[in-house]
Amino acid sequence: MIIIKPKIDFEVSVEAELTPELATKSVEEVKKFKVYYGNRIVELGELFEIRKEGDDKKLVFEGDFSRVKWIGTKMVDGExxxxxxxxxxxxxxxxxxxxxxxxxADDWLGIEMAGGEIIVKGNAGNLIGCAYYGDAVGMTGGRIVIEGNAGNYIGEKMNGGEIIIKGNAGDFIGTEMRAGVIEIHGSCGFVGGDMRGGEIRIKGSFELLPTFRKTEKGWVGDVNVKGEGVIKQI
Amino acid sequence: MLWIKNGIVVDPKNKINLEKMDIFVKNGKIVPESEIKKGDCKVIDASGKLVVAGGVDMHAHIAGGKINTGRTMRPEEMRVVRNIAGKFRASVGRVLLTAPAIGYEYAKMGYTTSFEAATPPVSSLHTHEELDSIPMIDKAALPVFGNWHLVFKCIEEKNIEKLKALVAWAIERSKGFGVKVVNPGGVEAWMYGGNVKNLDDQVPGFGVTPREIITWLIRANEELGLPHSVHLHCNNLGVPGNYQTTIESIKLAKGFKNEKRQVLHVTHVQFNAYSGSSWRDFGSGAAEIAKLVNSMDNVTIDMGQPIFGHATAMTGDAPFQFTLHKLLGARWSNKDTEVETGAGIVPIGYLPNNPVHAVQWAIGLELGLLTESDKVALTTDYPNGGPFTEYPYIMAMLMSKKMREGELKKVHQYVQKATNLPSIDVEKTLYEVIHMTRSLPARILGLENKGHLGIGADADIAIYNLNPLETDFSNGFEKVYKAFKVAEFTIKGGEVIVRNGELLKEVYGRTFWVDARKKVDLEVVMQDVKNYFQYYSLQLSNYGVEERWLKKPERLEVV
Structure with a gap:
């Protein structure tokens, strides 16, 4: 297990592609890991205090990492x-x-993820589990749980997996969604535009587009794209 | 001064085939041995290496409104980082490259000249701003004429003097190089939601037909004596059965003659060589087109070869782009450029296991193989067919039947019945392929100092780590491909800019433009131009590009 703590308050964002893979290396190697601080390449050890405790594949971040981007990018296992x-x-x-x-958590959480699990105890930003701009497919598998509220564009172009939001969410939930499940325990705005498949379950209130037809399963659409997605009140 | 020693030279323009010789460079030009002092020369030892002229790409979309809109609508293309800013500029792009990346990638491959294939005259300032930010290569732009209301008016009046004056004036104003024609009449019809289906359809609102537009523009172009001929993108592009329209269009060149070059260049013919009546019975019409082109001595074509992988369709052929958008369900951008032309952009990808894409891929190669090497230039119509960085793949494919057999196994087997590619045994020689990528495009464009290594030519030279005397081009295709992909040396204007695929020095090439004003009386058309400018969004005095605004302009005067 590697424990990482910021040494300073960051003036600009840090871009650090840190994965649990690091925990298999020695503290010296981890300190030399290259990250971007603004537009400069620096070593991880210059910005963070690093400690090692035991050999399990686990990274623990202590302190405020709200300006550190790309944590856990492309990770395949560990914690x-x-x-x-x-x-x-x-x-x-x-x-x-x-x-x-x-x-x-900030924006772009679990973008295009294919497996694994992300749990956020607080709130999350926009664009959870969706596709990067221009890409055709968003999240394809795995599970994202947000215990607080979330922003707009949740699960855009989603093609599998599960997103659960225990609070409220913003607009444009499951836009162009093809498969998978989005569950919102609170309320949200517009839902399911250009949806082709998959299921959106909502406990609270939401705004329905006029392009969904009512069936026994729930609201089915989006008829504009001959979609068979389902929006259900739970 | 530069002395390239003991290289094995292939220079088709000067009929040099695999001769061991030295080449001398002084002041950016190739000079005879007597003009240099050997002691002061930088010597490059090219023993056992292939020495050829720098490549000339005669048709690529490298600058202007279209490619810029393409970049805006395809952020996913911009995630491949090719170079981080430092000594050289930051360059990114997967297939759709940024301006610096275009220059760098051409140079790494040994290419030193590229022509932007279509720019609306009204937006030529943008095109030139972008061309000016492309490093490493020489360049020029071809303004489009085939759908301009003023052109239609001159043809309607059957007034050749007026048309010539308009062409000369517009090429000067746009600092362009020649006459590009895109889907003549069709883009104007698209402004009303339509298209033209054959050469005798009337253009809505005007008493002209595509046949008249092409013929009159060839006549004006030849009477002006411009360096390049009419550069035609045929009607019905991308429609099954369109090879007949292409054949009819090529026949329009009969009756015109030019001692130096062709009178009609038909571009990216692959997209215009489809037989069949729908996508279900779609096949190749390449053999018929190749036969016709071979039988005529005043027409040239280029391939427009698709490369499997990502690409972006961007042409001035706006109605075709809409059809493509409907076919693929992909993103689409459309543009109506004042009264001059239109354009459209759609992202595409060519997949080997898609029967249509496999046939398109085979048609491009058929055209390259069946047409005489003196009449077909090598292009991918970048970025419509794919990246220009894959030219070495096409070169290797043309030279090796074995490589084609291997590739044919990987694609959809519909090609076996829809095209002739599997039965073609032709293997082009290195001499022919070097001609198709250097001397031929330079001759088609009318660039006398490009594409060869004779005395007085521009010192644009590529040296490849390939000994052609010891290479078996039929079997050693992998080695050939790798050698052409990365130039050992790229020399631009006498300076070494690339070494083993690493950039050494950033240089900025010239922008060629053609001035034919002396051949005409501009006054015959100015009254019409002024009348039209009442409806333009800008004033006549603000129209066009001044020579002093360009970084390194080079005027080619027609006298």
Missing amino acids: IVVKGSVGANCGAFMKGGRILVEGN
């Missing part, structure tokens, strides 16, 4: 625990393993 808030693109392209964020 990451963030004991504060985390910056954008956390868990992007993730294939397996587990990320636990005890504070809030």
Whole structure:
């Protein structure tokens, strides 16, 4: 287990593609890991205090990491625990393993992820589990749980997996969604535009587009794209 | 001064085939041995290496509104980082490259000249701003004429003097190089939601037909004596059965003659060589087109070869782009450029296991193999067919039947019945392929100092780590491909800019433009131009590009 703590308050964002793979290396090697601080390449040890305790494949981030982007990118196994808030693109392209964020998460959480689990105890930003701009497919597998509220564009172009939001969410939920499940325990805005498949379950109130037809299963659409997606009140 | 020693030279323009010789460079030109002092020369030892002229790409979309809109609508293309800013500029792009990346990638491959294939005259300032930010290569732009209301008016009046004056004036104003024609009449019809289906359809609102537009523009172009001929993108592009339209269009060149070059260049013919009546019975019409082109001595074509992988369709052929968008369900951008032309952009990908894409891929190669090497230039119509960085793949394919057999196994087997590619035994020689990529495009464009290594030519030279005397081009295709992919040396204007695929020095090439004003009386058309400018969004005095605004302009005067 590697424990990482910021030494300073960051003036600009840090881009650090840190995965639990690091925990298999020695402290010296981890300190030399290259990250971007603004537009400069620096060593991890210059910005963070690093400690090692035991050999399990686990990273623990202590402190405020809300300006550190790309934590857990492309991780395949192991565990990451963030004991504060985390910056954008956390868990992007993730294939397996587990990320636990005890504070809030920023935008682009679990982008295009294919497997694994992300749990956020606080709130999350926009664009959870969707596709990067221009890409055809978003999240394809795995599970994202947000215990607080979330922003707009949740699960855009989603093609599998599960997103659960225990609070409220914003607009444009499951836009162009093809498969998978989005569950919102609170209320949200517009839902399911150009949806082709998959299921959106909502406990609270939401705004329905006029392009969905009522059936026994729930609201089915989006008829504009001959979609068979389902929106259900639970 | 530069002395390239003991290289094995292939220079088709000067009929040099695999001769061991030295080449001398002074002041950016190739000079005879007597003009240099050997002691002061930088010597490059090219023993056992292939020495050829720098490549000339005669048709690529490298600058202007279209490619820029393409970049905006395809952020996913911009995630491949090719170079981090430092000594050289930051360059990114997967297939759709940024301006610096275009220059760098051409140079790494040994190419030193590229022509932007279509720019609306009204937006030529943008095109030139972008061309000016492309390093390493020489360049020029071809303004489009085939759908301009003013052109239609001159043809309607059957006034050749007026048309010539308009062409000369517009090429000067746009600092362009020649006459590009895109889907003549069709883009104007698209402004009303339509298209033209054959050469005798009337263009809505005007008493002209595509046949008249092409013929009159060839006549004006030849009477002006411009360096390049009419550069035609045929009607019905991308429609099954369109090879007949292409054949009819090529026949329009009969009756015109030019001692130096062709009178009609038909571009990216692959997209215009489809037989059949729908995508279900779609096949190749390449053999018929190749036969016709071979039988005529005043027409040239280029391949427009698709490369499997990502690409972006971007042409001035706006109605075709809409059809493509409907066919693929992909993103689409459309443009109506004042009264001059239109354009459209759609992202595409060519997949080997898709029967249509496999046939398109085979048609491009058929055209390259069946047409005489003196009449077909090698292009991918970048970025419509794919990246220009894969030219070495096409070169290797043309030279090796074995490589084609291997590739044919990987693609959809519909090609076996829909095209002739599997039965073609032709293997082009290195001499022919070097001609198709250097001397031929330079001759088609009318660039006398490009594409060869004779005395007085521009010192644009590529040296490849390939000994052609010891290479078996039929079996050693992998080695050939790798050698052409990365130039050992690229020399631009006498300076070494690339060494083993690493950039050494950033240089900025010239922008060629053609001035034919002396051949005409501009006054015959100015009254019409002024009348039209009442409806333009800008004033006549603000129209066009001044020579002093360009970084390194080079005027080619027609007298």
